[in-house]
Amino acid sequence: MYTASDLRKGLKVIIDEEPYIVTAFEFSKPGKGQALYRTKLRNMITGLTIDRTYREGETFDPASLEERAMQFLYKEGDHYHFMDNQNFEQIIISEESLGDAKNFLIDNLNVEVLLFRDRAIGVELPNFVNLRVIKTETWVRGDTSKADFKPATLETGYVLRVPPFIEEGELITIDTRTGEFSKRVKE
């Protein structure tokens, strides 16, 4: 059992018999008032997002999901194909159900596929993945007039902020929990 103060990005809870994941979370406490937990929750089956505000002390059942080790094979339209590492069965997960995870899926990546009551509804990624930068502006060394970050596009199409010294073609590590740059990979 979770209470409202356990709510955070990534927590999975049951609401109306369906599994939801917290995708945005804001703690609010208007002057002298009570703590309010404002959340956006994504239905892990339909992909639809709802807004809910909870008060301190409200409780939730955790969404218990089965995890199976699988490998990402390839993408076809908005269908993502995975293979079960144990029995080599192939399954398909829709882009909608993958949510942000689609930004970090590269061929042959080992993931945990989540099953809710025997239905594949999403994947759990390793905390860190390495992805190649395919597009970013070059940085003039010593130029301090520019911002601390610049945008970079990765091989999956995902765009994020990286430190200015990162160059096109470099491999970088992303923290999949936050979607942020973690470090440069020495090759």
Added chain:
Amino acid sequence: MAKNWPLARRKKALQQRARILQGIRQFFIEKGYLEVETPHRIPTPAPESHIDAIPSDTWFLHTSPELCMKRMMAAGYEKIFQICQCWRERERGSLHLPEFTLLEWYRAGGDYHSLMEECGGLIRFVGRTIGLGQKLIFRGHEIDLSEPWERISVKEAFRCYSKISVAKALEQNLFDEIMVQDVEPKLGVAKPTFIYDYPAMRGALARLKQEDQTVAERFELYIGGLELANGFSELVDSEEQRRRFQLENRNRQSIGKCTYSMPDKFLDELDSMPPSAGIALGVDRLVMVFLNAEAIDEVVAFTPEEL
């Protein structure tokens, strides 16, 4: 590149933070205030329904320096200010840290309206000391700092921004939700806004308004929808204060929270306190406003998660 680059890249923000702190001190020193320091670890916090203290051995870390500073007021210190760390249990979000920096000041003789003036004066002064003009950009709003600032009562604000009146909201126990979802985002977007005259139950240590006992002489300052400061005309009647604390403790009990013992020394001395006004301002949030920061994490050296 430093190993802890998130900390390294906060250097500019922390340099600005230091200048803001210096500006605050300069403002109060020039106005004849005495800077004071009171203990951070106290035997009991003021019982308030929704503020939880972090235990420290059998005592607590203070949630604000309010009780000790009022004891100083009662002992004849008439204009005092303090900048200190405070702790509130389980408060963490993009606008909250369980350990944060509070500026609190008190002056004898003033009421909440004169305090709004002074609060505006402080923020404009600090803005000038860090080289800011009449305008600042925060959360996508261009906010005009020139006088006068907007003043709106809680009643009017609900009339303008909420679908139901403040009386209905209280009756349906939806005051906080409406405040957060409908009212707060509208406050302080063109000019800083003082919202005042809170429902009496929402000001455990504030004086009730003489003409209308359903409201307390309490205000909050908002800039760009962000709550920055909470001030009020102080309640200086110890019997009334004791009753209010007992009521707050009963509220705490009814929502399953621990109760706090009565701060007896504070209550014993409160009757000697002259009519005063006092205010607490979140320093981290003031830095956020001046730096156009999205999260409180950007304006402190370390968050609890980084320790």
